[in-house]
Amino acid sequence: MPAADQLLLAIDTSTEVAGLALYDGRQVSEISWQAGRNQTASLLGEIRHLLRLNQRDVRDLRAVAVAIGPGSFNGLRVGLSTAKALSYGLGIPVIGVVTLDAVAYPHVHGKGPIRAFIAAGRGRAVVADYRWRNERWERLSDLRNERLEHLADDLLEPTILAGELGRELDEKLGSNRLAVIPPPALRVRRPSYIAEIAFQRWQAGEVDQIESLEPIYVHGPAAPVKAETEPV
């Protein structure tokens, strides 16, 4: 039974909408904000804000979780740098969570297959497939970069498409009878999902090493990354 002193902070800077959650195993408090391309200026201020809202001090934290992507390379580095400094400075464990796991998370109460994706710009997305097998959820595929409009092309059975889509693609993909498209609110990636996934891993003793924890870098198939440009 988790006690109130098991406070975990989750950080998600995978995309331009950044999010934070405080979680102690029962109670959750979260905030999201439009951070744009530069999360550096806002992230630490928002962490202080969330702690203050909950009358908590940064020294009350017992673990820190961070989304490790896929997502914007620089955005992920902002979250990772902050999470690592919290872990090192406070002497608490750090847990990295694959961002797509959080995208799939609101749909895991069922047992049907899930295809989770996160937009990668220029009409593309990074995609992973999830299956309920041997009494547990497994992420099957390697993360792959695909065109959004082809997201449902190879489905063989009814599959939940988890992730945010524009209206146009909604209709296009929705015309595929095997594509199960959840209502919009369930497609939003929430920082509390990162927190809950990490909390379970933390309680199971699965924490990460500060040094080796790094973002997942998924490149598109096209041109190489040029200096100072973001592929995601």
Next chain:
Amino acid sequence: MIVLGIETSCDETAAAVVRDGRQVLANVIQSQVDLHKTYGGIVPELASRQHVTAIIPVIDLALKEARIDREMIDAIAVTEGPGLAGSLLVGVNVAKTLAYIWERPLIPVNHLEGHIYANWLSLPGEPEISPPAFPLVCLIVSGGHTELLLMRDHGQYELLGRTLDDAAGEAFDKGARILSLGYPGGPAIQRAAEGGRLGHHAFPRAWLGDSYDFSFSGLKTALLRAAEQYRRPVRTRARRPTNQEPFPRHEPIEYSPNMPVADIAADYQDAIVDVLVEKTARAAREQGARMVLLAGGVAANTLLRRRLKAALEIPLRYPPPILCTDNAAMIAGAAYYASRAGVHAGPDLDVHPQLPLAARPAIKP
């Protein structure tokens, strides 16, 4: 005052502990030179990736080498710019988070200011050196910068001149790349030029009239021309980048063994050094400087040091080689003087990839 400095503006992950802006207690640098060698230069995305994994171990090692407890750190300093955005943000986010947790002031430092203040530092185990005397003229020469400054006091930077195109260090890097001498270019050209004869290859010097500005872009065009006749037919094929190897590798140019590499490198280096020495010496005379400082990676060039010393009637000072390249001791050192002038930042500190070197408030007595 003991300052923990953090520097991740380019391709070195560095942390250091410095007392009172003068005495280095620890200076840890994790260099990425070997990584970037493969690509013939710095790949910004790869540099950023290395910072993410290296930063905490580097800070931890600096604190251990300094043999101090965290409680003894009085302030945390970090490079806010100029530099690569994806690299800078690693240091800035780590520094401000540590400052927040440890309840210490956060001092933002301009990377160039750091290079200048390397001249105030003594390495661990060495006695303190006397501080440089104002007014002074400082030439900052590195891969990203060529700046000639007048300083009448701490933090009082008057920009006399700067490069209009390539930095001096960039001219070395590009030159070494053209001659297939490897990366980084400064030491490579210097090594290749040893034993070379001067005066066999004409390279342009951009004097730009009476101005203190520099221009080095014409040099590489001339170098390309000089090397062209020895070039062998290209056999390399373009490789398509993949997710496993998304960055194109550098394929060196092949030259005939008859190419007089040493002579070409010697004349090329001479052309760069000539202009740097002439303009710096003139600035020192015209501005009434009491001392000249060299700073930045190219300050390690022995020809530049020797020629500049010979051209001056006042003392020349330059940091030891380990403090010429990018390091965090210089950031912690500069931060000491900045904090005495009241400089500090809050949790909203951002990165500033194009940060100019601006004068800051005078130090309160």
